Amino acid sequence: MKAPLSWIQDYVDLQGLSLEEIGQTLTMIGLEVEEITLVGLEKPEGVRLQNKYSGLSWSRDKFVVAEVLEVRQHPNADKLTLCELNDGRGDPIIALTGAPNLFGFLGKGRLEKPIKVAYAREGAQLYDGHQPGLVLTKLKKATIRGIESSSMIASEKELGISEEHEGVIFLDDDAPVGMPLADYMGDAVFEVAILPNMARDASVLGIARELSAALRRPLKLPIGIELQLGGEINQKISLDIQEPELNPRFMLGMVEGVQAMQSPYWVRRRLALAGMRPIDALVDATNYTMLETGQPLHAFDYDTLVRRAGGKPTIITRRAEEGETLTMLDGDQHKLTPETELVSDTKGPLSMAGVMGGEESGINDQTSIVLLEAASWNFINIRKTSSRYRVNSEASYRFSRDVHPALAQQALSLCLKRLQDWGGGRVVEGVIDQYSLRREDTKNTLNESDMERLLGLRVPIGEAKAILERLGFSCTLEGGELTAVTPANRTDIESGIVGTANLIEEVSRIYGYSHIPTTRLSGELPPQLGDKHVGFEESVRDLLVSIGLQDTLAYRLTSVQRESKILPGAPADNGLEYVRIANPISPERSVMRRSGLATMFELIERNTRNADGLSFFEIGPVFIPVEGQELPNEPHRLTIGLWGKKHETGWSGEKPAIYGFFDLKGILEALLQGLHIENITYDASREISTFHPGKSARLLAGETEIGVMGEVHPLVRQNYDFADNPVLAAELYLDQLMPLVDQGFKVEPLSTFPAMVEDIALIVDEEVPASRVEELIWRAGGKLLKGVALFDLFRGEKLGAGKKSLAYQLTYQAFDRTLSVADAAAIRKKIVKVLSYEAGAVLRDS
Amino acid sequence: MTELESQLQNEQQGALESLAQVASLEALDVWKQTYLGKSSLVMTTYGKMGTFTKEERPLIGRAVNAVKVALEAALSEKEVLVKQDALLKTMANEKLDVTLPGFPVRRGRLHPLNLTMREIYRVFGDMGFQVYNSPEVETDDMNFTFLNIPPYHPARDMWDTFYTETDGVVLRTHTSPGQIRAMREYYPNPVRVILPGTCMRYEQQDQSHEIEFMQFELLVVDKGVTFANLKGTMDDFTKRVFGADALTRFRPSHFPFTEPSAELDMSCIFCGGQGCGVCHGTGWIELGGCGMVHPRVLENGGYDPEVYSGFAAGVGIDRTTLLRYHIDDIRYLRGNDIRFLEQF
The missing domain is CATH 2.40.50.140 (Nucleic acid-binding proteins)
Known part of the structure; x- marks a missing residue:
């Protein structure tokens, strides 16, 4: 709402206050001044300015x-x-x-x-x-x-x-x-942000009333013509309200002998400053009165109505019939539906009630008799209508925020006077007023304890009364209990405990939030439920950061097409169910993701130009619709992506290696070890479509899959611009992983006797997995075996086709003595024997 | 004193003088050969001990021993010095250009939003707040209706909502639906939680607007919780995260789920409240919305508003991060450009 200072001053005396003070007063009672535009006046000097200023000083x-x-x-x-x-x-x-x-x-x-x-x-x-x-x-x-x-x-x-x-x-x-x-x-325009519950202040008078309350200065109400029911107007027009639920009140007045001449310059200037284009005295009068009171008005050309009716017209407010059409003031034609409330006559629709007038029946430059409508409408219906037809107007803005029916009367009286004064006409005797659904103004009580309970401050009840009265409430005070009747311009004060809270807000915002003390919480602490997921995810983050990975964040919104790019050939559809957005902002953001891999690949792709190596991880939810369940599941995923050089090329002359499968596996092992999760197996028996079939695995905890990992399938790589480097990726299911974390792992004691280290190389068939060999070594080694570390993998002609040599460094140690060469020989012998028997291994001569 | 004895004495004196001139390990070797080697006077004297008379032998023996001990002691002392000297000379050639860059190491980092989030957890954790997470895809009821925002209410305009193709299911526009979920879980106990998370709003993205953003919400419900407590809690938060000089200001506002409602402003940390481009010359920066929990919301959470009261506050984690690190484009946060991330 743009409110010119000169206009506000018609209703409240602001003498002695600077623009800065007025602006801050408004801001600090909930009418945030977004900007003060100078239109001639000077910017205040000598004080620290807390308002934003623009415009021109003359x-x-x-x-x-x-x-x-x-x-x-x-x-x-x-x-x-x-x-x-x-x-x-x-x-x-x-x-x-x-x-x-x-x-x-x-x-x-x-x-x-x-x-x-x-x-x-x-x-x-x-x-x-x-x-x-x-x-x-x-x-x-x-x-x-x-x-x-x-x-x-x-x-x-x-x-x-x-x-x-x-x-x-x-x-x-x-x-x-x-x-x-x-x-x-000289003037200044306050651009005030109107809160949804303060729609009454989308009017100059509303803003003036707030200032009057805050500054303790009296409010001067403008005076219109005196309205009298009945009279001559009844012979000129009839009124029929069909649904009071949608149209609680409808008032009509009439001015004849008007001319669409120019309004006085001060009127045109105020309209321009308030952001409306001045047209002529008749249009200006309705707009001016709306900006002043907050009540939108509509002016009909009476002669058009007579011509349409072929005699005395009847205004009918009703729902549209299916298929009816109406051409609006802005020239757009709309096909109407029965949810739409209309102002019509016996011939058909005249205007979309509370939203916009029709082209035919509105006033024009030939109009000499104005029929003026001041009505109130059901705000929810107006809201639906306005959004259904995508018609936004100053009227619909206000009506959709609920205009109190009482305002119709004030606005009609003021506007008739202006039509007469500025348009040079004569007010026809009498008005029509059908107030079928009377709005009961709420009545609430308030005492000092109520305020103390909610605010932590006892506002003196007399002060509360004075504030509410300046805001227009009718108050009585009895034995410390204040009763306040809501004024007939407000629709935001409810009743009961909500009403009391509403009053407390009114009192405290005018009294000033700055008067409320600043104190710490002192109550009892609630049960310590905590959130295990948070702690778990934070420890995963810490572990990954400690081994050199970069934490990232992913967007949730994506498209099926983007998610299908993680499959070879990038099919148009991957056949999965998604949480789909009904009103997507773009096709690329039309579903909620269900894969961490797709967002990770995009992230790597975007960064390949900015780095020669990347090691990313991301923790976040994916969204899996579940049949028969209203909300999707939101399991959290850890996604890791590696690409390019393992570190930057320094000047050492050493060429950094490129990330490969076992780098990724090493990271996963370090992570799992850090989480003390044991016995995870890497199962390569089934292919995973995103990954290279020979370089990928599922991570299993027993039978439960806890994630997938591997080198990205070369055909998937083609779907992205990865600049020739392989991408290694893993997606771990954190919700599956979390229960495996053993909070109470035990620390192994340390032996004070020296350890013995020896190497052993075993030749086995290619088909024997390394994990099997290691497992057998551990089994055969007994309790003196403390460490098994693979340090060489060799294949060559000397070994023969289909054979490989695995060389391990073994560590033996006892708790009660220094081991002898004979001890070591015995263990070694047993290991070779078991491996030979179980895996056909042969000891390789060194 | 025999001639030999005086010869030995002279030998010792000569040897020690010669040793003083020795400056390298090589010269030391030569010296050792000369005075303690096979053909040295000392060693040859030992060799011909049998030629001396019974009476001479102990005397000469003592004398030669004394010289040998003295020379050996001087030698080992000198050896240490010469070796040290040699080491220092070698080291003189080992001078590195210490200004050369170190060899690159890949360092891991937290994302700036997660850094801020941790800081916030810590601050509120100290005040006894527990983390409470709730879904990002929410029912319309949780996101709006139970928060006193009925369908078609004008207040719905405050959130540009993404709807899903399932009726009554939306992408949460704020963390507030967690309020209802937390209250229903904690009832009848007091509530003191922080609700963090990603929210989504239908907005055109630009330098200061994101479709997806993170915020946190506080909820306290108990008997006797006041607006004064809200002010104290948010003032403590602001000072701990933005510095002890930050001032707070509570400005009347409107949120359907709080009554009274306020906007929390912080004195501009860039200009000290004097007015600059960041604060549009006002000296204040908007941090978030807050207020006393609306009676109807308390009821929807299961608490009797006649007995219980509470406060709620919501602050953008994105916004806090932008302010903390002087980032001027919100899109950097989820852009994940490595050049941006590496700066943390």
């Missing part, structure tokens, strides 16, 4: 009210005129202008009634009227077609009032010549 000696005495043709230019001006200093001034609205005065000689204008002297700082946007410029002396000019008559754009640059401003006739323009009409 220097008091450079901008003044002047009068045009005569308009003459420029001798050398058809499209320019020379205006003789009086700026109050005595000497006549010639100003040069191309303003089309001065051409009409050419050749009229001395004007009988001089035109009051805004005059800018040489050196004035203003906006360039000929450039788009707001570009500051300084008025300088220039010779245009042989005539020297150093000053100008300003347009609204040049003064920062509006975008209007078609002509210069004609001020109202009573503007005093010579007065600094800033004093005459």
Whole structure:
């Protein structure tokens, strides 16, 4: 809501307060001032400014009210005129202008009634009227077609009032010549963010009321015409409300003999400052009254209604019939559905109730009789209508936030007066008012204990009463108990305990949150439930970071197509069920991911240009729809991705190795070891479509799969730009992993006797997995065997085809003695024997 | 004194003088050969001991021994010095250019959002808050209705929502649905939880807007919890995360699930509240929304609003991270550009 200072001051006296103070007052009672736009006034000085300022200040000696005495043709230019001006200093001034609205005065000689204008002297700082946007410029002396000019008559754009640059401003006739323009009409516009529960303040009067409450200054209400039910209007129009639920109140008034003339300049200026385009007196009157009161109004051309009805018209508010159509003021035609509330006559729809008027029946420049509607509508219905037809208007903005039916009366009275004053008409006697669904204003109680319980502060009950009264509540105080009746302009105060909370908010925001003390919590601590997942995931993060991996975050939103890229050939559809977004922002973000691998591959792909090696991990949920379950499962996944060089190339001359399968496996082993998860097997018996069939495995804990790992399938690699390096990836199911963590692992005691180390090389068939050999060594080694470490894998002609040699370093150690060579020989003998028997192993001669 | 004895004495003196001139291990070897070698006076004297008379033998023996001991002692002393000297000379040629870069090591790092999250866990953990996680895909009821945001209510405009193709299921627009879930789990005990997580809003992405973002929410429910406690808790949080100089300001606002509601502002940490580009000249930076839990929300969580009260507060983790590390583009956070991540 844009509220001009001059307009607010019609209702509350702000004398003695700076723009800064007014802005901060509004902000600190919940009407956040997003910006103060200066339209002539000066920016406050000497205090630390906490508001954001923009706009233009009019220097008091450079901008003044002047009068045009005569308009003459420029001798050398058809499209320019020379205006003789009086700026109050005595000497006549010639100003040069191309303003089309001065051409009409050419050749009229001395004007009988001089035109009051805004005059800018040489050196004035203003906006360039000929450039788009707001570009500051300084008025300088220039010779245009042989005539020297150093000053100008300003347009609204040049003064920062509006975008209007078609002509210069004609001020109202009573503007005093010579007065600094800033004093005459200098202004500032407060751009106020209106909270959803404060829709009543989407009006200048609403903002003034809040200021009146906060500043303890009286509120002056504007006065319209006195409304009387019945009378002459009843002979001119009938009214029929079919569904009071949707249309609780409908009022009609009428003004005849009006003309669509221009409104006074101060009206047009205020409308422009408030962000609405001035049109003519009739339209302006309805818009002005809406901005003032918050009640949208609609004006019909009465003669059109008579013509349509072929006699006395009847206004009918009803639901649309299926298939009815209506062409709106903006020219769009809509096919209506029965959920839509309409204002119609006997012939058909006239307007979309509370949203926008129809093209045919609205006022036009020929209108002489205005039928004025002030109604209230069901806000939920308006909201649905507005979103269904995607029609947004100042009216629907307000009606969809619930306008109190009482406002219709105030707005009708004010608007009729303006139609009469500005449009030169006569108000037809009487109004029609059908208030079928009366709104009961709520009544709540409040005492100091209530406030203390919620705020930690006892606001004196007398103070609370004064605040509520300034906000319009009717209050009575009895034995410390305050009863407050909600004023008939507010729809946000409920009843019961909610109503009391509402009142506490009203009192405390005006009293000032800054008065509430700042204290620490002191209550009892709740049961310590904790969240095991958080601790577990944080320890996984720490382990991976400690072994050199980079933590990352992934977007949840993706597309099926993006997820299918982790399959060879990147099929259009992977046949999986997804959580699908009904209103995606783009096709690339239309489902919730169900794979950590797809996001990881994209992340690596995006970074290949910025690094020559990457080691990433990411922990986050995937989203798996489950048949018969409203919400999807959200299991958490750990995804690891390795690509390129294992470290940067230094100057050592050593070429860094490229990440391979066993780097990934080493990381996984280190992680699992760090988590004290044992007995994980790597099962390569079944292929995993994303991975190279010979270089991948499933991680199994017993029978349970806890993840997959491997080198990315060369055909999947083709779906991404990985710049020729293999990608190694693993996806671990953290929810499966967490229960395996043994919180209470035992520390092995340390022997004080020396260990004995020896090497052993065993030749076995290729088919014998290394894990089997190791397992047998451990089994045969007995309790003196403390360490088994593979240090060489050899294949060669010497061994024969289909054979491999595995060389291990074995560590023996006892707790009670130093082992002898004979002890070692005995263990070794047993190991060779068991391996020979179980795995056909042969000891390799060294 | 025999001639030999005086010869030996002279030998010792000559040897020690010569030793003083020795400066290398090679020269020391030569010296050793000369004075203690096979043909040295000392050793030859031992060799011809049999030629001396019975009376001479002990005298000469003592004398030659004394010289030998003295020379050997001087030798070993000198040896240490010469070796040390040699080492120092070798080291003089081992001078590294210490300004050369070290060999690269790949360092692991936490993502900046997770760094901030940990800091927040720690701060609130100290105050007795426990982490409570809730789903990211939520029911409309949890995300809106139970939070006092009925369908078609104007307040729904505050959240641009992603709907799923399942009726009544949305992507959570805030962490607040966790409030209801936490209350229902804790009832009738007091609640003091922090609800962290990713939320999603239908927004056009730009420098300061993300579709997916992280926030945390606090919820405290108990008898006697006040707005004053809310102020104290958030003031402590702000000072611990942004520094002891940070001031807080509570500005009236509106959230359907709190009443009264407030916006939490922090004095601008970039300009000390004097006004700069970051705070749009106002000296204040918006941190998040907060307020006293709405009676209807307490009821939906199972607590009687006549007896219990509570406060809730929500702060953006993304925003906190941007402020902490002076990051001017929110898209960096989930862009995961290694050049960005490596700076942490």
